[in-house]
């Protein structure tokens with residue numbers, strides 16, 4: 600099964616400069632910007648600049664330089680946002696079970712308050 604990338608997704612439009620974003624950090628391989636609906640005092644989305652749907656797509660098909668650049672960008676965002684001392688959570692939702700809304704790989708960096716357990720327990 601291949602990965603099909605939809606270049607009309609909202610993060611592709613952000614990368615093309617078609618809609619604005621609140622940029623935190625940018626490099627050759629990555630862009631980081633504030634989530635439009637923040638769920639914590641720090642809520643930044645880090646995305647690769649290449650056309651990848653999800654973490655599995657990216658890590659199967661991206662170049663080593665893209666992967667290194669993307670992971671370094673996460674480190675830079677943590678430093679810029681000052682979340683390393685008190686801690687943070689990095690989340691990447693994928694597909695239907697992951698409840699992914701935007702089909703361009705993104706890692707949520709959440710911090711600035713205690714975030715609770717990783718997953719809600721099923722009742």
Ligand code: AMP
Pocket residue numbers: 609620633634635636637644691692698699700701702
């Ligand atoms: P996910 O459910 O992991 O796909 O999360 C998508 C995230 O993108 C949500 O947290 C949204 O609030 C966020 N989002 C959607 N549109 C924008 C936008 N234009 N700028 C910034 N964040 C956005």
